[in-house]
Amino acid sequence: MNRFIRNRSFRSVFSLNRAVWKWDFPSTICRGFSDLSDSWKSTAGLVRCPANDVPLSPVTFLERTAKVYRDTASVVYGSVSFTWEETYNRCLRLASAMTQLGISPGQVVATLAPNIPAMYELHFATPMAGAVLCTLNTRHDSSMLSVLLRHSEAKIIFVDTQLFEVANEAIQLLRQGDSQPPKLVLIHDSEYASSPTSLSSNAYEYETLIASGSCEFEVRNPRSEWDPISINYTSGTTSMPKGVVYSHRGAYLNSLATVLLAGMGSMPVYLWTCPMFHCNGWCLTWGVAAQGGTNICLRKVSPKAIFEQIALHKVTHMAAAPTVLNMIVNSPECDRRPLPNTVVVLTGGSPPPPHVFTKVEEMGFQICHLYGLTETYGPGTYCTWKPMWDCLPCDERSRIRVRQGVRHVGLHDVNVIDPKTMVGVPADGKTVGEIMFRGNTVMSGYFKNKKATEEAFKGGWFHSGDAGVKHPNHYIEVKDRLKDVIISGGENISSVEVEAVLFGHPAILEAAVVGRPDDHWGETPCAFVALKEGCNVTAQQLIEYCRHRLPHYMAPRSIVFQDLPKTSTGKVQKFILRDRAKAMGSLS
Known part of the structure; x- marks a missing residue:
């Protein structure tokens, strides 16, 4: 089946x-x-029986690793450190305690926490209790948080001390709306000693809860590998939330695929710079356990903290959005330290500017470029480098490296398809279509949203909403989000291509391009840019810079100097910039 x-x-x-x-x-x-x-x-004479048919689940990674790598460090956070045997026992106790609080199989357990040990443990303890994990974005305000708690019907929410006030306000909003609020479990952190002055009778404390559980707890394994393991709300969540459902099978397969494409051998040391709430940390919350690795938790991401942790723990792998890579490249010398070894950096999201790739690798990092969506469990493709490309000119190497590459081993197929005919576009590197996915590492669907699920799976493919091309070697390249393509005088303009040119200017720190209304052309490119500290450049100088490197119609006609709004995962919120450009009115 x-x-x-x-x-x-x-x-x-x-x-x-x-x-x-x-x-x-x-x-x-x-x-x-x-x-x-x-x-x-x-x-x-074949049979299907318990001896040869066991549901795939990433929970089994922890069970195995607790034996094979028993005394190896599993999680390190400041002065706190656990072994894999300790982590396994803590997860068993936590799962046991959840069931004592009344959690039944299939019910939702929510989290609101940064990259701390408790967040890691909940990725195993929740499915061990037969429940479904829902990791919420730590940047949500109380209003959005209440919407998502209501939609997910979470029975418990685990909250970091620092985020207690926003969670408490969300719970009050649920009460006002006659919704049953979830039970609250507060996670204390030694770095943030302050605690709420009072907790309701419906609240619990994390470590106390673990102590109340039993190490003899019998894990509630999934009845089917298609059972849900988590719900991830998309970063563009609005008043109509889209909760992406992951299965045990998909999480298992994508965890192993991501480990393979990252080249993780036995006992890697992984620095948590990618939020664990984002696609369950690209499935590496589970994947690092499969390899008996050590998880270095980092509450707040900064270049200084990254270099310090790499030097202290000899980090081998980390993940970083292009904005984080940009932070590293532009960090002051006083924040940097020599790398004790090569550090593999997984990066994804908006295509990184080519010069950022080059500068990061000059610092001793090795970039692995990934592409995927929340709906594909995070990484779905990767740009695998071929030795023959080393002899190419620098500009050509840079153009290849920013491509999104080929599907990973866990995905059945990815293609660039004409969404009207549902036929693949030619592999000419020019014809634009929509990037589509198919396979076991594609979401089960959108939680309680049958219409959106059917639309996403129309034609037997998952529609990414990304415009792209396919090169002769079948490497795909994202050109833009379909909704971000600028149509000016009938010509399609890729905002990504314009941004890549802007990033090449020595004064530019960040750049994002959207369409601005134009009475004559329909819309024209409008660039929002942030400058590097101490740099100055005029709008006209930037426009002329782009006109010398792009067809005239693609060059921005207006420049706005300001900091760019971002999501907690580092993605620029272009919908905000589009609203700002629209408010500026027509340029003509």
């Missing part, structure tokens, strides 16, 4: 019903699989 995803005509409808996901397959597909299975059984 698992082959259904390879059939374009499949139709699936899922609903969360305690611990069981109910799938409705077309009878013709089911009958075909049944006939094939029965044929093999009758002729070859």
Whole structure:
């Protein structure tokens, strides 16, 4: 039955019903699989039984690692350190304590916390209790938080001390709206000693809760590997939240695929600069456990903290959005330290400017460029480097490195497709289509949103919403979000290409380009830029700089100097910039 995803005509409808996901397959597909299975059984004497059929789940990574790497450091956070055996026992106790609080299989457990040990433990303890983990963005205000808690129907929320006030306000909003608020568990942090003056009778303390649990707890393994393991709300969440549901199977496969593409061997040392709440840390919350690695937790990301942790713990791997790479490149010399070894950096999100790639690698980092979405469990493709490219001119190497590459080993297929005809575009590096995915590491669907799920899976592919091209070597390259393409006088302008040129200017720290209304052309490129400290340049100078490097119609016609609004994962919030450009009115 698992082959259904390879059939374009499949139709699936899922609903969360305690611990069981109910799938409705077309009878013709089911009958075909049944006939094939029965044929093999009758002729070859094959059986499907507990000896050869166990649901895939990343929880098993921890169970194995607690034995194989028992005394190896699992989590390090300042002066706090645990071994894998200790982490396993703490997760068992935490899962046990959750069930004592009334958590039943299939119910949702929410978190609101930065990259701290408790956040890591909850990625295992929650599914161990048979529950579904919902990691919430730490930048949400109380209003948005209340919306997501109501939509997810979370029964418990684990909250970092620093974020207690926003969580408490969200809970009060739920009470005012006659919704049953979740039980609150407060996570104390030695770095932030202050605690709320009073807690309600509905609140608990994290370490006390762990102490109340049992190490003999029997893990509630998934009945099916298609059971949900987590819900991740997309970064563009509005009043109509889209909760992306991950299955145990998908999380298992994408964890291993990400470990492989990152080249993680046994016992890596991973620095947590990517938020664990973002796509469950690109599935590396589970993946690092599979390799018996050491997780170095970092509450607040800064170049100084990154260099300090690398030097102290001999970090081998980390993940960073292009904005973080830009911070590292432009950090003062006093914040930097020599790297004790090569550090592999996984980066994804908006395409990094080519010069940032070059400068980061000159500092001793090795870049692994990834591409994916929340709906693909994070990484779906990667730009694998071929030795033959080392002899190419620098500019050509840079152009190749910013491509999003090929699908990883856990994904069935990725292609650039014409969304109208659903036929793949030519591999000419020029014809633009929509990037689409298919495979077991694509989400189960949007939580409680059947219409959005069916739209996303139209034609038997997951529609990314990203415009891209396919090169002759079948490497895909993102040109823009479909909604970010600027149409000026009938010409399509890739905001990403304009941004890449702006980043090449020595005074530019950050840049983002959106369309500004224009009575004559429809819209024209408008660039929002932030300058490096101590640098000065005029708007006209930047416009002329772009005109010498781009077709005239692609060059920005207006420049705005200001800091760029970003999400907590470092993505520029272009919808805010579009609103600002629209408010500026027509340039013509």
